[in-house]
Amino acid sequence: MRKISFLLLFFIGMQVLAQDVMTASEVSAFKQSVNAASAKIKTMTTDFIQFKHMDFLAKDVETSGKMAFREPNSLAWQYKKPYNYSIIFKSGKILINDEGKKSQMDAKSNKTFSKINKLIVASVSGQMFDDKEFAISYFKSRDFNIARFIPKDASLKKYIRQVELSFDKKEGTVEQVRLLESETDYTKIVFKNKVLNAKVDDSAFSN
Amino acid sequence: MRKLTIPLLATSFLLLISCASIPEKNLAPGKTTTVLNPYFADPGKDYVYRTKINVYGNELNGILIAKKINDSVHRVVLATDFGNTLLDMEIGQNSFRKNSIVDDLDRKIIVNTLRDDFRLMLRERFACSQAVLAGDRQMLYDVIGESNPLQISTSDSKLISISNGNARKRKVSIGFESENNIFADKITIQHYNIKLSIEMRQIAR
Numbered sequence: 001m002r003k004i005s006f007l008l009l010f011f012i013g014m015q016v017l018a019q020d021v022m023t024a025s026e027v028s029a030f031k032q033s034v035n036a037a038s039a040k041i042k043t044m045t046t047d048f049i050q051f052k053h054m055d056f057l058a059k060d061v062e063t064s065g066k067m068a069f070r071e072p073n074s075l076a077w078q079y080k081k082p083y084n085y086s087i088i089f090k091s092g093k094i095l096i097n098d099e100g101k102k103s104q105m106d107a108k109s110n111k112t113f114s115k116i117n118k119l120i121v122a123s124v125s126g127q128m129f130d131d132k133e134f135a136i137s138y139f140k141s142r143d144f145n146i147a148r149f150i151p152k153d154a155s156l157k158k159y160i161r162q163v164e165l166s167f168d169k170k171e172g173t174v175e176q177v178r179l180l181e182s183e184t185d186y187t188k189i190v191f192k193n194k195v196l197n198a199k200v201d202d203s204a205f206s207n
Numbered sequence: 208m209r210k211l212t213i214p215l216l217a218t219s220f221l222l223l224i225s226c227a228s229i230p231e232k233n234l235a236p237g238k239t240t241t242v243l244n245p246y247f248a249d250p251g252k253d254y255v256y257r258t259k260i261n262v263y264g265n266e267l268n269g270i271l272i273a274k275k276i277n278d279s280v281h282r283v284v285l286a287t288d289f290g291n292t293l294l295d296m297e298i299g300q301n302s303f304r305k306n307s308i309v310d311d312l313d314r315k316i317i318v319n320t321l322r323d324d325f326r327l328m329l330r331e332r333f334a335c336s337q338a339v340l341a342g343d344r345q346m347l348y349d350v351i352g353e354s355n356p357l358q359i360s361t362s363d364s365k366l367i368s369i370s371n372g373n374a375r376k377r378k379v380s381i382g383f384e385s386e387n388n389i390f391a392d393k394i395t396i397q398h399y400n401i402k403l404s405i406e407m408r409q410i411a412r
Contacts, residue, residue: 050290052270054292057272058252058274059411061253061255061290062411063270079288083257083408085268087288098266098268155310158309158310159291181291181292187290187291
């Protein structure tokens with residue numbers, strides 16, 4: 001038991017070590033680099049892998065697919081494995097294709113989806129720092145600059161305890177999103193094969 | 208007259224055969240047997256299903272995760288496709304705990320219905336009497352020791368359904384499709400007294 005708690009302490013210690021709090025000047029430099037990077041983003045396509053981690057599971061639940069974003073707020077989120085499901089946010093509409101079954105709804109009528117949309121768009125485009133709905137703190141690890149968002153709104157807090165965005169240090173773009181639901185449980189989304197500012201056709205935002 | 212009687216008799220006999228169960232394979236009266244549900248029984252395994260809940264014309268999609276966490280309890284989590292947990296509960300045949308639930312789903316009728324459905328789906332042992340042969344390979348059993356009628360059926364000794372209520376007035380049926388008798392590839396929960404059905408397809412092994 002002692003050994004275990006020692007190990008735990010060790011790892012917690014490592015974590016703290018691995019994520020240093022940024023100084024005020026680092027924070028402003030980081031924000032500037034992200035804002036500069038996101039100002040340049042007109043379109044983005046990327047593959048993603050989503051891991052749902054819950055402590056009681058033997059393995060994370062893994063799903064993956066493609067994401068496309070086009071200014072100002074068109075977003076296509078498409079799961080391809082292990083099932084086909086896509087959700088597209090476009091000019092106030094939400095289009096869903098669930099394994100061939102298509103449906104459509106008004107974005108205003110679905111608060112949760114709207115919040116998800118806002119969150120994803122803000123995450124990929126790095127526009128979250130001015131968001132008044134979150135308390136934000138900043139960290140750095142070896143590989144990433146990390147911004148941690150804690151919802152102020154109690155109803156949002158019930159869904160999301162904390163959002164953590166990890167940014168590439170050079171590019172200033174989001175590499176990972178981690179949504180924490182409890183001390184131990186989270187969903188992590190890792191972006192891969194990111195392509196910035198290539199032409200993205202309308203067909204990417206229709207189902 | 209006689210000419211007419213013979214074909215009539217023959218027809219009724221045929222009808223009788225097609226309706227009647229064949230008695231020889233039935234359990235002897237008074238004998239009981241235990242049928243096992245293997246589909247959620249391995250504590251080392253996460254059972255992960257893409258799930259569609261259809262309730263009064265509304266569809267709720269997501270991922271259902273079930274795992275046996277001790278001898279008598281399964282933890283069941285329903286999450287959105289994006290990974291947010293909607294519902295997290297621990298279900299035993301005689302116990303229940305709600306770990307977390309989103310406000311939209313937190314109504315007694317929803318929680319109790321899902322609890323009862325999943326409890327039935329996860330149940331591992333059924334003590335049965337009165338088996339009848341329902342088809343070439345199918346057996347139909349009455350489960351004993353229940354306050355309400357409960358029936359299960361098997362095909363080639365594989366559990367294929369659990370049904371609540373009696374044959375005339377079904378309340379809930381749970382159908383299992385399994386290739387290997389270790390896990391269920393597909394599960395369908397159908398309610399007959401309310402407009403609710405749940406379809407589940409296994410997505411991770």
